[in-house]
Amino acid sequence: MALLEVENITKRFGGLVAVRDLSLTVDKGEIVALIGPNGAGKTTAFNVIAGYYKADAGKVVYDGVDITRLHPHQICNLGLVRTFQVVRPFRGINVLDNVMVGAFARTNNNKVAQAKAEEVLDFLGMGEEVKRMASGLPIASRKRLEIARALATEPKAILLDETMAGLRPIETDEVIAMVRKMSQSGIAILLVEHVMKVVMSLADRVLVLHHGEKIAEGTPNEVVQDPQVIDAYLGETNVAN
Amino acid sequence: MSSKKSTQTTQEIAKQASGTLYQKIVHFLFGSWESTQLTFSFLLVILMAVFPFFTKSPYWLGIVVLSAVYAYIGISWNIVSGLTGQLLIAHIIFIALGGYTTIVLLNTYSVSPWIGLLVGGVVAALAGVVIAFITLRYGLKMDYFALFTIALLVALRTLFLKWDYVGGAVGMWVRLKNPSFIKMVFNDKAPYLYIALLLLVIGIIIQYLIYRSKTGKFFIAIREDEDAAAALGVNTPWYKTLSVVIGAAMAGIGGGFYMMYVTFIDPTGVFNLGMNVEIVMAGPIIGGLGSLLGPILGALVNKPIAELVRGYLSEGTSGISLIVYGSFLVTSIMFMPRGLAGLLHNLYQKLSKPVSER
Amino acid sequence: MTPEIFFQTIVNGLFTGGIYALVSIGLTMIYGVMVIVNFAHGEFLMLGIYTAFWAFTLFGMDPYLTAPLAMVLIGGLGALMQRGLVHRVLDAHPLNMIVLLVGVSTLMIGLAQFFFSAEPRSIHVSYETAVLSALGLRFSIPRLVAFVSSMFLAGSLYLFLQYTRVGKAIRAVSQSREAAQLMGINVNAMYMLTFAIGTGVTAVAGTLLAPNYRMIPTMGSAYSVIAFVIVVLGTMGNFVGAFVGGLIIGVVETFAGFYLGGDVKIIASMFIFILILLFKPSGLFGRKRT
Numbered sequence: 001m002a003l004l005e006v007e008n009i010t011k012r013f014g015g016l017v018a019v020r021d022l023s024l025t026v027d028k029g030e031i032v033a034l035i036g037p038n039g040a041g042k043t044t045a046f047n048v049i050a051g052y053y054k055a056d057a058g059k060v061v062y063d064g065v066d067i068t069r070l071h072p073h074q075i076c077n078l079g080l081v082r083t084f085q086v087v088r089p090f091r092g093i094n095v096l097d098n099v100m101v102g103a104f105a106r107t108n109n110n111k112v113a114q115a116k117a118e119e120v121l122d123f124l125g126m127g128e129e130v131k132r133m134a135s136g137l138p139i140a141s142r143k144r145l146e147i148a149r150a151l152a153t154e155p156k157a158i159l160l161d162e163t164m165a166g167l168r169p170i171e172t173d174e175v176i177a178m179v180r181k182m183s184q185s186g187i188a189i190l191l192v193e194h195v196m197k198v199v200m201s202l203a204d205r206v207l208v209l210h211h212g213e214k215i216a217e218g219t220p221n222e223v224v225q226d227p228q229v230i231d232a233y234l235g236e237t238n239v240a241n
Numbered sequence: 242m243s244s245k246k247s248t249q250t251t252q253e254i255a256k257q258a259s260g261t262l263y264q265k266i267v268h269f270l271f272g273s274w275e276s277t278q279l280t281f282s283f284l285l286v287i288l289m290a291v292f293p294f295f296t297k298s299p300y301w302l303g304i305v306v307l308s309a310v311y312a313y314i315g316i317s318w319n320i321v322s323g324l325t326g327q328l329l330i331a332h333i334i335f336i337a338l339g340g341y342t343t344i345v346l347l348n349t350y351s352v353s354p355w356i357g358l359l360v361g362g363v364v365a366a367l368a369g370v371v372i373a374f375i376t377l378r379y380g381l382k383m384d385y386f387a388l389f390t391i392a393l394l395v396a397l398r399t400l401f402l403k404w405d406y407v408g409g410a411v412g413m414w415v416r417l418k419n420p421s422f423i424k425m426v427f428n429d430k431a432p433y434l435y436i437a438l439l440l441l442v443i444g445i446i447i448q449y450l451i452y453r454s455k456t457g458k459f460f461i462a463i464r465e466d467e468d469a470a471a472a473l474g475v476n477t478p479w480y481k482t483l484s485v486v487i488g489a490a491m492a493g494i495g496g497g498f499y500m501m502y503v504t505f506i507d508p509t510g511v512f513n514l515g516m517n518v519e520i521v522m523a524g525p526i527i528g529g530l531g532s533l534l535g536p537i538l539g540a541l542v543n544k545p546i547a548e549l550v551r552g553y554l555s556e557g558t559s560g561i562s563l564i565v566y567g568s569f570l571v572t573s574i575m576f577m578p579r580g581l582a583g584l585l586h587n588l589y590q591k592l593s594k595p596v597s598e599r
Numbered sequence: 600m601t602p603e604i605f606f607q608t609i610v611n612g613l614f615t616g617g618i619y620a621l622v623s624i625g626l627t628m629i630y631g632v633m634v635i636v637n638f639a640h641g642e643f644l645m646l647g648i649y650t651a652f653w654a655f656t657l658f659g660m661d662p663y664l665t666a667p668l669a670m671v672l673i674g675g676l677g678a679l680m681q682r683g684l685v686h687r688v689l690d691a692h693p694l695n696m697i698v699l700l701v702g703v704s705t706l707m708i709g710l711a712q713f714f715f716s717a718e719p720r721s722i723h724v725s726y727e728t729a730v731l732s733a734l735g736l737r738f739s740i741p742r743l744v745a746f747v748s749s750m751f752l753a754g755s756l757y758l759f760l761q762y763t764r765v766g767k768a769i770r771a772v773s774q775s776r777e778a779a780q781l782m783g784i785n786v787n788a789m790y791m792l793t794f795a796i797g798t799g800v801t802a803v804a805g806t807l808l809a810p811n812y813r814m815i816p817t818m819g820s821a822y823s824v825i826a827f828v829i830v831v832l833g834t835m836g837n838f839v840g841a842f843v844g845g846l847i848i849g850v851v852e853t854f855a856g857f858y859l860g861g862d863v864k865i866i867a868s869m870f871i872f873i874l875i876l877l878f879k880p881s882g883l884f885g886r887k888r889t
């Protein structure tokens with residue numbers, strides 16, 4: 001059984017079906033990418049998996065536990081954490097305190113949490129910025145902070161929501177390296193992405209969503225050559241890039 | 242000579258092992274902005290404590306007593322609204338409940354207010370649980386939350402106006418004439434001051450301990466971004482309730498003491514938004530909502546200035562206090578959103594940069 | 600309760616409701632366009648009634664003639680407040696706005712107490728006890744005039760919002776700030792205008808109340824609270840909702856006053872308020888939350 005199993009989830013908003021009958025799995029150390037044109041339902045799917053939206057049908061099983069009806073904080077405490085597409089740092093406090101909030105998911109002890117936070121920040125190359133106020137960070141650092149906070153909760157699975165949006169190529173490379181490191185340490189990663197370079201270089205498997213339904217699944221190379229996928233993207237991202 | 246005034250990472254702590262006694266003391270007191278705030282808080286307490294030795298004027302002593310009480314109550318509100326960001330507009334409800342409990346217990350059952358205060362705290366805490374539960378269960382946020390608490394205030398005022406057991410519209414007086422320690426009745430103002438300062442010291446310590454703990458970090462996370470906090474494992478309903486309960490309990494105790502000091506309580510006077518502005522909100526807002534020092538600094542600026550202004554402009558003209566408090570609120574929000582403590586923080590940061598940097 | 604008393608209570612309730620409707624329309628407009636709850640709203644009513652007081656006391660002006668003056672004067676004050684204060688805090692944390700408005704409210708009450716004295720004031724016009732008897736009921740003339748005036752003003756405002764260019768611009772801003780801007784609407788000007796109208800209309804409600812009313816600087820808060828109830832009940836931002844809600848609450852409160860007594864009748868509105876906040880916060884005209 002895979003670490004994260006999403007079974008036939010459906011989510012409606014009024015008359016609109018945002019996600020229909022979606023199933024996917026992500027296993028330890030795997031990187032699975034969820035792609036699709038704008039409005040395909042990727043972030044909605046994320047929100048359902050992470051507990052922000054209630055699924056209208058289907059279930060989400062994580063580590064053997066049915067988490068479909070759980071609250072986001074309960075899901076996080078079980079080891080499944082998410083980041084946000086538009087990063088949400090705790091602006092009024094510094095970087096270290098931000099990450100400590102995540103670290104406190106696993107401990108009640110101040111010193112332990114602080115040590116963990118420092119360790120994670122070092123891992124992500126932010127060791128020098130621990131005392132900076134989160135509000136003063138440039139976008140690339142804020143993205144890193146977002147990941148750092150999530151990592152500090154010692155997750156076994158992470159949902160990364162369009163982490164690369166708005167980054168320069170060199171910053172994208174850095175984040176790619178970080179994600180690879182995380183995956184190598186055994187964390188299961190499900191990411192939503194628009195930037196195809198990231199998908200091609202990172203993903204073990206790719207799922208393509210279109211109008212809320214899965215239209216293709218396979219390795220990056222397989223998916224990229226799938227005529228249905230090309231069709232769906234026509235006029236959107238340049239798939240061959 | 243100055244020691245490096247920076248906050249502590251694990252590496253830095255190791256570096257501090259050496260240094261002269263003076264350096265160690267300065268570092269202990271002012272090494273971080275948190276400890277600096279704490280130091281100043283206690284300095285202000287000491288200032289208030291020695292006040293009776295410099296003047297016997299009951300008028301000025303009274304102002305200091307009220308400043309101390311307002312500071313303590315300000316801390317209780319700061320925990321709910323400053324740290325956790327829940328804009329509890331009618332915090333005065335807890336003060337009222339604590340006050341009524343204490344006076345009823347004293348007048349009707351001859352229970353010592355020392356115990357009555359604590360019972361008042363419990364009653365207020367229970368009200369806090371109910372309010373928190375309702376607002377969480379029904380998802381009342383921000384404006385709706387504020388409106389709900391105002392509605393509660395009005396409803397409670399009406400109920401208490403009609404409830405003869407607590408004196409109805411007439412209110413209740415503290416029923417003893419002779420001074421008595423056990424009944425918390427004193428002729429002189431100084432004992433009241435020291436009790437108020439005792440409460441304040443306890444409040445400062447509680448606030449600081451919370452601030453430094455996991456609970457405090459979670460409170461702040463909720464204030465900054467509730468959804469992000471939940472995504473990181475923070476049980477937001479639990480912590481939001483906890484903050485309200487702590488704030489309510491503290492306010493209940495403060496309310497009990499405040500009523501013992503002013504010796505009178507009535508629904509119109511206590512379930513009153515103007516009182517809420519004066520006692521609860523003005524201090525922390527001008528001092529700096531969300532900071533450690535803000536509530537105390539603010540109360541000590543607020544009350545004395547309001548009294549001074551009232552004294553200088555003609556006697557018996559009403560409205561001066563309201564004008565002062567209202568202006569404080571407006572100017573704080575417009576020009577100093579982080580309050581006086583925020584300004585001091587900026588100063589602190591400038592002073593703690595090594596001379597080579599900027 | 601006899602049929603006669605029943606209908607009389609309804610009439611009195613509608614009369615009260617007319618005033619409530621005006622105040623609430625002002626509040627809901629401000630919310631609809633700027634998404635802020637004007638916690639100082641009742642104070643503008645208070646200023647309106649005091650305007651009537653001074654106009655009458657100093658110049659012998661009849662309160663009903665003062666109404667347009669109050670609308671312009673106090674509405675202008677509201678516009679200034681919006682431009683100078685509210686506007687600068689608009690994009691900050693909502694806490695700041697609430698505290699600002701509470702501060703403004705406190706300041707206004709304090710100033711009123713200082714300049715007008717905290718002692719109750721009233722003005723007495725010659726027709727204040729005049730009564731029209733018709734249909735077996737008694738209609739107090741001042742209250743009847745107030746009711747008709749408020750209906751007229753509410754109706755005019757509705758037509759203004761629906762059919763004039765400026766009115767449509769205001770409604771556009773309430774639907775989408777960005778879209779309105781893209782269409783060339785001066786959003787900042789619309790904000791000011793909305794505030795001016797919202798507070799001005801409330802001030803008019805104040806002048807309509809003036810005859811024989813016991814005025815004190817703190818009288819505004821009760822109207823603020825009632826307006827909050829009505830605006831939430833009628834769905835925040837909804838003009839018709841505020842209007843209808845105002846009449847409903849006026850009637851409910853008057854009936855409550857009959858059965859429970861004058862000083863406790865507010866509890867009926869509070870009860871309704873709490874129920875709405877808990878069970879249908881989107882109001883009578885709102886949609887259910889997802």
